[in-house]
Amino acid sequence: MSNDLLPIGRFARLCRLSVKQLRHYGDLGLLAPAWTDPESDYRYYRPGQARDALMIGLLRAMDVPLPVVARVLSGDGGGDLKAARDRIEADIARRQRGLRLLDRVLAEGLPENDVSIVREPARRVFVAREPATPATIPDATALCVGRLLPRMSPEGVLIGLFPLDMEEEFDVRVTVQAANGDDLLPGGAFASARHVGPYEEISLTVHGVLAWFGDYGHTPAGPVREVYLNDPATTPPERLETRVMVRVEDDQ
Template identity: 85%
Template sequence: MSDDLLPIGRFARLCRLSVKQLRHYDDLGVLTPAWTDPASGYRYYRPAQARDALMAGLLRAMDVPLPVVARVLSGDDGGALKQARDGIESDIARRRRGLRLLDRVLAEGLPAAEVSVVGEPARRVFVARESATPSTIPDATSACVRRLLPRMSPDGLLVGLFPLDMAEEFDVRVAVQAADGEDVLPGGSFAAAVHVGPYEEIPLTVHGVLAWFGDYGHAPAGPVREVYLNDPATTPPEHLETRVMIRVGDDQ
C-alpha cells in the first residue's frame, strides 16, 4: 500500500461526502478506490481523486443521475449533461403545472364538471402516436400534432387520445378527421364536458367526468378523448375550449 493513500473516512471528509456515498459510488463503478485491502475490504483513495469525488458530489446535489456522473468522470460526456439539464427543466415545468392546478383547486374547490351524454359517430382519421410518461404528455402531444399538420383542414376535428390507466410508459395518440383517413375512431355514447382554460388544467375536467361515472354507476371505457375546439395560436389560454369525452362502456 502506498503511503500517500487516504483511508475512506479521511477521504470522505476531504470531499464532503459520506462513507456510505463513497461505498455506493464504488459499487456502481462511478468512483473506484485506488486500493482495497483484500483482507479487510477497507477502501483507500489517492488525494488526486478528490477532484472527481467533489465533482460527483456537486452533480448529485443538482440531481444529475449517477449514470451521467459516471460518464462525466470517465471523460465521455457525449451530451449527457445537456440531456440531464433538459430532464431537470422538464421536471420543473411539470411541477409548475402541478402548482397551477393546485392553486385552482384551492381557489375553486374540487372540480364539478357539467356532464352530458352525447352520441358520437364513427369518424375516419389519421393518427400519430408518441411514447410518453405522465410527465412528458404535453411534449408527446405536441410532437403528434406537428406530424399531423400536413393533413389538417380548417374544419377537421383534432382529437387527443389518452389512456385511462396511466402506466410508467404509454402511447399518446392524436387523431385528425379526414375523409381519406387510414383509421377509424369508433363512435358510441360518451359522457362529455367542455373544459374552458389552459390545456394543462384539462385533468381537472377529466376528473370531473370520471366522478360522474362513479356517481351514476356507469363504467368508463378508454381512451379519454380531448377534442380541441379552437386554435391555441390565436386563442388566449384562459379562453381555450376542449371537449372531454369518455365512452360509456356499460353495454360492452
C-alpha cells in the same frame, strides 16, 4: 503505502461524502481507492481524487444517473449530461403544472362540470401516435399534432386520445377527421363536458367527468377524448376551449 494518501474518513470529510458512499462508488468502479490495505481492507485515497469525488457528489445530488456520472468522469458524457439536464427541466415543469393544479383545487375544489350525454357518429380519421409517459404527455401530443397539421383541412378538428388507465408507458394518439382517412374513430354515447382554460388543467375536467360516472352509476370506457375547439397559437391559454368526452360503456 505512500505518505500522501488520505484514510477514507478524512477523504470523506474533504469531499463532503460519507464513508458508506465512498465504499459504494468504489465497488461500482466510479472512484476506486488509490490503495487498499490487504490485511484490514481499509481504503486510502490521493488528494488529487477529490475533484472526481466532488463531481460525483454534485451530480448525484441533482439525481444524475450513475451510468451518466461514469461517462462524465471518463470525459465522454457531455451529451448524456445535457440529456439529464433536460430531464430535470421537464420534471420541474411537470411539478410546476402540478402546483398550479393543486392551487386551483385548494381554492375551488374538484370542478363540478356540467356533463351531458352526446351521441357521436363513427368518423374516418388520420391518426398520429407517439409513445409517452405521464410526464411527457404534452411533448408527445405536440409531436402528434405537428405530424397531422399538413393533412388537416381548414374545417378539421384535432382530437387527442389518452388512456383511461395511466400506465408507466403508453401511446398518445391524435386524430383529424378526413373523408379519405385511413383509420376509423368509433362512435357511440359519450359523457361530455366543456373545459375552458389551459390545456394543462384539462385533467381537472377529466376528473369531473369521471366523478359524474360515479355519481350516476355508469361505466366509463377509454380512451378519454379531448376535442380541441380553437387554435392555441392565436388563443390566450385562459380562453382555450376543449370538449372532454368519455364513452359510456353501458349505454346501448
